[in-house]
Amino acid sequence: MIEQQLVGALIDDYVARGVFRGAALPSNRAALESYGIVWFRGQVMRLDVDARRGWVCLQNVLPPIAPRSRIDRDLRNWLRSRESPDLPAHRSIDPLQFKTELRRAGGRLQLTVTSRSGAAGEATRKLLRLVNELYLDFLAAPERYDWIVATFDLDPDQPRWP
């Protein structure tokens, strides 16, 4: 229950800071909390939280990416780099504490972070920061410019997220 409250407070904080629009969704599964989130380029994502297991999952985190494409490989490499001890502790995801997974669901991508100690609040914080960096760092790299303009139908003169 405490972890659920932590997650709720975290979502409220993100909303209050103008990071995304979000609200709790009705859930028909015990122990599973869900939030609707409108983030980057108005994409509707769904955050599912199983506080008992310390498991959080963001659905629709990215539009479809072809398996084994270059961007698919780059993305997986980038996610692994987030576990690097070269990153400062406040930015890295310690694989001894958290497990990160990228999966496909209905063509679109979902990203999950599981806290090995069951700390759903901290797992949510890690996941949302990871997604923020995915958009502001990984997708901002020069080699992704053409892809994001085409995929998100961005104004090529101003390929910005909000």
Place this chain on the structure above:
Amino acid sequence: MANPYNAESSMRTESESKSSQSDETVDNVSSRRNFLRLSAASLGAAAASFSAGGVAAPDVAADGAIPSIRLADAFKQSLTEAPASTSFEGAGMTGAEVFANLCSKEDLAALFCCPGNYTVINALAAAGIPTYGGRTEGAMCAMADGFSRATGEVVATSGTEGPGFAHMIMNIAAANAARTPLLVLASNMTLAGDDREAFIQQAYQQPTTEGIKKYGKRMIDPARVHEYGAYAFRCLKSGVPQPVHLDFPAEVARARFKSPTELRDFYDKSKYRSESRASPAAKDVDAALALIAKSQRPLIVAGQGVFQRKGWDALRRAAEKADIAVVTSGPTRGFFPDDHRLSIATAPNALLSADLVIFVGQYCMPSPGEYRLDPQIKAIRVHPVQEDLGRNWPLDLGIVSDEALFLEILADRLPKAKRDAWVAELTKARSDYQAQIDEIYKLGLDHSAKTGMLHPAVITRDTQNFIDTHPDGRESIATGLGGWTIGLFAGRYMRAYRPAQEILPPYQYGAIGPDMAMMMGVSCAVQRGVGPQKGYEGTPTICITSDAGAAYSLMELDTAIKYGWPTITIVYNNNAWGVWPHASRSARSMHMYLFQEHLRYDQMATALGARGEYVRTPADFRAALARAYKAGRDEKASTLINCQAIKEFTSGKDYPPGVSLNAEPGAGAIAH
């Protein structure tokens, strides 16, 4: 007032030009001579025909050769004339003269204009205000903006009522986005002709500048000309500056006043405006200090307000006292040096680590997600007027204060603090970024070698290397970065080490085109040693732009040469608008994005009296840049270096990495 002009402007003969050209350019000169010889024959015939009618053709030499480009004696004579005094005695003063005197007392730094609005611009010139005339109103407006971006001073621009004023619009909007204190002046026919389409050039000006000015007024009561002049300067010199637009019907500009009693509110600037500035409330400073104390990785984003309020010393003192990272934002860079141990401008990877951001004088606020920051970062914003606090970016603390006053108080009251881990992270992130762009430079060299054309990474990195290693000191050369492909590459490599060393012409409004003219305004400021440009007089400026951008203000090379402003313009010539990839997936579209290939902008420059260089290899480029600098420094010559490239360098498919936007905030940021 010291004479701001340099009447020793260098007009160069062909033989002088030839001595400093590359082999390629020597060929150009040779070709040009052939052209001149051919032209001379026809011109000679025309002159003979003209003379037959009894009119002399004084500029054609006896041997039939076309004379060299030169400054008219009347031009040089005009610049040496003393200001004329005006008074209410005798014939009295015109409305334009009343206004000009007010501008003079307000130390208006410069007027950049084209003829038109004659009564007003002549009165300003006669009053001793440094005035400069050029070829198009739009470019002269950009020149004024550039002068202000390089100095923080209030400047004016002027054009004739309809066409000239309309031509200024793009650059008024650019100045508005940059929060430039720009006084836009324009004549506007007569009140008697309003709504009658009397004669020519009728247009309603004020609605045209709606949304791109702080204040505007079509003056209709001659007696209020001083009052509205005061209104203009109150807006330009208080709070957050933006353009102010006054339009002068003839009845106002030409009205005659024989007594001050005929004028409303005719009193001194000490009465019509105040130098008082908002100081931060003690409780707000306490709250800011508490947030900073809790922060492990604080960051100051110092915006245009810090530059305009000349708060750079206090900024540095505050940052160094508590190991606070700093990045500047806005159209002017260098007021926090890029090579400082606390600079995060070239450390984009560290931006996402900051846990507290303090926006100071950030006039154009981003929204969360536009800046590369952690989503949970706490935010303080310091702004001179209350009503903008909380716009776009939700705040933990909003503080109403003058930027410089806040930073001085912060520097005084901050307890000393060491944040070694944060400083180490900044150092590593800068090093990582440098390694990344060094790798891109190597790719650029490879692309250049394979194609025989100049890659933008090579042009921009070698330009900065030239500055960094120059004996005059790396702080000496002011630069401006424009264009799409070349501008984005330049953002990665170009550095600024002192206030207003770097100007960003496309800042926020994204205009591709003001670059050359804007940098001529900067050059004017440098040659006069105004504000932060003091100490760099005589140094040429460097403008990096594109073939698309150059088209808008290339003719102003004439203006730069007239006034003796040594400018070096590096034109990235890729035969296209840089956004051409957006046509590649669309049928029948590409033709709209392409120019003729291999256009010779260097030859256009030569025809305007400047030096021209044509280069295609890194070695030739470096040599041309060195020659251009020497010619600018020694002879006040302006040079255009035509860097031939190919449009495909924009795309990462064939020539990685291709173009991409730079991290915001930071070096190369252009949006906020």
